[in-house]
Amino acid sequence: MIKLTVNGTMYERAVEPRMLLADFLRHELGLTGTHVGCEQGVCGACTVILNGDSVRSCLCFAVQVDGGRIETVESLGTVDNLDPLQAAFQEHHALQCGFCTPGMLMTGVDLLRKYPLATDQEIREGLSGNLCRCTGYENVVKAIRSAVEAGYGD
Amino acid sequence: MKPPAFEYLAPVSLEAAVAALSNEDAKVLAGGQSLVPMMNFRLLAPSLLVDISRIPDLAYITEDGDGLRIGAMTRHHAVEMSDVVRQRFPVLHAAMAHVAHLAIRNRGTIGGSLCHGDPAAEWPGLVLLLNAQLKTTKRTIPAGDFYHGALATDLADDEILIEIQFPGLAPGTGWGFEEMARRSGDFALAAVAATICLSDDRATEVRIVVIGAHATPLRLTAAEGLLTDHVSIGAAADAAMQEISPDSDLHASADYRRHLVGVLTKRALAAAWKRAA
Numbered sequence: 389m390i391k392l393t394v395n396g397t398m399y400e401r402a403v404e405p406r407m408l409l410a411d412f413l414r415h416e417l418g419l420t421g422t423h424v425g426c427e428q429g430v431c432g433a434c435t436v437i438l439n440g441d442s443v444r445s446c447l448c449f450a451v452q453v454d455g456g457r458i459e460t461v462e463s464l465g466t467v468d469n470l471d472p473l474q475a476a477f478q479e480h481h482a483l484q485c486g487f488c489t490p491g492m493l494m495t496g497v498d499l500l501r502k503y504p505l506a507t508d509q510e511i512r513e514g515l516s517g518n519l520c521r522c523t524g525y526e527n528v529v530k531a532i533r534s535a536v537e538a539g540y541g542d
Numbered sequence: 543m544k545p546p547a548f549e550y551l552a553p554v555s556l557e558a559a560v561a562a563l564s565n566e567d568a569k570v571l572a573g574g575q576s577l578v579p580m581m582n583f584r585l586l587a588p589s590l591l592v593d594i595s596r597i598p599d600l601a602y603i604t605e606d607g608d609g610l611r612i613g614a615m616t617r618h619h620a621v622e623m624s625d626v627v628r629q630r631f632p633v634l635h636a637a638m639a640h641v642a643h644l645a646i647r648n649r650g651t652i653g654g655s656l657c658h659g660d661p662a663a664e665w666p667g668l669v670l671l672l673n674a675q676l677k678t679t680k681r682t683i684p685a686g687d688f689y690h691g692a693l694a695t696d697l698a699d700d701e702i703l704i705e706i707q708f709p710g711l712a713p714g715t716g717w718g719f720e721e722m723a724r725r726s727g728d729f730a731l732a733a734v735a736a737t738i739c740l741s742d743d744r745a746t747e748v749r750i751v752v753i754g755a756h757a758t759p760l761r762l763t764a765a766e767g768l769l770t771d772h773v774s775i776g777a778a779a780d781a782a783m784q785e786i787s788p789d790s791d792l793h794a795s796a797d798y799r800r801h802l803v804g805v806l807t808k809r810a811l812a813a814a815w816k817r818a819a
Contacts, residue, residue, distance in 0.1 A: 405550035405591070408582075427543060428579045429646060441619070441648035447578040448649065451550050452571070452593060498644060516726035517643025 390454040394419065395463040403450045409443075410434040412450035413460060421461040421490050425519070432518030435491040436460050442498035461490035464497075473497060473535050482531040484522035491518050496532050500541040508533060545581035552593040556702060560679055562592045563700040570594055570702060572615060572654035575646050600653075600704060603627060608710020614653025614703045622647060631672065631708060633717035633735060637664045640719075643727040653703045659758070661692045662729040664721075667753035669706060670761060671735045677705040689758035712739050712747070716818025718810030722802055724793060730754040731794045734762075734782070734806040738769070738814040745769045750778075750811070755788040755803050762786075765807060775811045782807040 391400045394417060401416055408427075413419045413436070425431035427446045434445040437459040465471035470478065473496055483489045492515065499505060499514040511532050512525070520528065535541075553559045562568060569588035571577060572595065580586045594600065600615035603624050610630060612621065621627050622638035641647055641655075641664050655665040656676065669676065669685035676683045679702045688696055697703065721733035732754040739747040748769045750762040762785050765778040788799035 404547065406545045406547050408544070408578075411544075427582045429575065432643070432645065435645050438649075442645040443649045444575075444645050446582070447575055447646075449550070449574070449578070449591075451552075452574070452595065454552075495645065498648075502644070513639075513726050514644060517645060 390451055392450075392453055392455065393457045395458070395460060401450075405449060405451050407450045408446050409436070409438075409448040409450050409453060409458075410445035413445060413458070416450075419460050419462055423487055423490050425487070425491075430517075430519070431488070431491070432495060433488050433491040435494045435518070437494055437498060440501075442495055459494070459497075461493055464493060472538060472540055473500070473531070476531040476535045476538070476540075477528070480527045480531040480534065482523060482527040488518060488520040492520065492528055496535070497541070499532070500535055505532065505536045511536075543582055543584060545578065546584060546587040548581075548588055549590045550593065551590065552596045554596050554598070556594075556597055556679055556704065559592050559594050559597060559702060560700050562590065563702070565590050568592055568699075570657070572657075573617065573649045573651040574654070575642070575650035576654060576658040576660065594702065601651075605630075606707065610708045612652060612706045612708070614656075614705060615651050616653075618642075618647035618650050618652065618655075619644065621652065630710065633671070633719050633737070634668060634708075636717075636719045637668055637721075637735070640664055640721045640723070640727075640730070640733070646727075652706060656688070656706070657695060657697060657703055659689055659693050659695050660729065661757050661759075662731075662733075662754040664730070664733065664753065667733065667735055667751045667759035669708075670759045671737060671749055671751040672708050672711070673749070674709070675707040676703055677707060678703050682707075686761070692757040711737065714819035715739050715747075716814040716816065718813030718817070720806040720810040720813070722806060732788070732799050732802045732806060734803060734810040736807070736810040736814045738811070738818045740815070740818040744772055745815075748811075750782065750807065752782065752786060752803055752807070755786040755799050760786065762807070769811065775808055775815070778811060779804045779808040 423433040425433035429447045567589040571591040571593045600613045602613040628635040674685045716738045719735045736750045748766040765781040768778040783804040790796045
């Protein structure tokens with residue numbers, strides 16, 4: 389049995405050791421906002437925040453995070469009440485198909501909390517572990533830049 | 543893909559972890575940032591994973607004389623953010639920016655990277671550069687004796703790395719760390735790290751380490767000797783190119799890697815010289 393808090397709700401489940409955290413979130417809890425792309429830690433689509441740090445949920449077994457606190461993209465906002473970072477993504481057209489977006493957002497949240505992101509180069513380096521096949525990244529950088537300027541996470 | 547099935551244990555003492563490792567095909571799970579992708583690829587199918595993250599007191603950065611002792615479960619990001627690391631070993635701080643991406647640095651551990659032993663990873667080269675000692679549940683191993691080959695270390699099956707001991711650098715030691723990767727955060731095509739001590743504007747002690755150009759990190763002793771013999775940085779870089787025998791793979795040809803090591807050696811030495819006092 390593992391016990392963990394996801395987006396403020398405590399869950400207790402019996403899981404097989406080999407169940408990846410990403411699959412646990414999607415299949416056990418029905419939180420399908422976390423996307424699974426490569427399952428090898430390269431694409432960043434499955435990024436969630438564990439105990440305050442962004443992690444790849446495909447490189448983590450659910451059993452390892454017993455007792456942990458997880459934030460997924462569902463913790464950010466709702467369609468009617470977007471989180472300021474989600475609003476910035478919408479404003480700057482930082483997504484097209486949206487597959488990479490949950491990972492971009494959760495990575496963005498961790499970057500905004502941890503680094504000054506004074507230059508676009510810093511934002512680009514910070515996003516370099518998140519692959520997007522549609523936007524060319526330009527608008528994702530702009531969205532995060534605008535969140536920095538709006539004092540997100542201060 | 544999904545990883546194959548395995549048994550899982552999360553002991554809360556080193557003794558219990560070591561005992562669990564006596565099972566056949568057991569593997570230590572630390573941060574899992576190398577092990578889990580290999581399992582997802584089904585390159586590895588351990589029967590038992592021994593998760594050492596619940597063992598107390600394996601993650602720390604402690605001052606020890608002029609040096610530092612860093613617990614094996616310390617995450618890369620903790621090293622990146624540590625003030626004492628930045629003050630005493632700025633080369634470690636600088637190198638952390640090249641270790642994968644934030645989400646991997648948040649989760650991956652120093653001990654895990656060292657025990658995995660990827661030839662293109664930063665930590666194995668850094669411990670060799672800084673003449674570190676690797677303390678395990680059985681003994682203390684000098685960094686220079688730790689690797690047998692790519693992904694192969696001197697550790698026994700039931701031996702766990704617990705601490706990395708970095709002796710203090712001589713005051714005024716200059717450093718350089720230069721890496722080239724195809725994409726930001728990707729494995730290095732090659733990287734060169736160097737430290738230099740100067741006396742009257744002459745190099746008295748030089749260490750140069752290359753990663754990504756050999757099965758294990760390699761000290762470039764001929765190039766080091768040319769600098770302490772007061773020959774030029776250019777000559778040392780030429781010697782570095784002759785000291786390695788890199789492989790070709792889909793990322794780069796052997797010739798390109800050799801060229802790269804020459805350029806990176808020159809840059810790392812110039813940076814180290816400039817920073818030395």
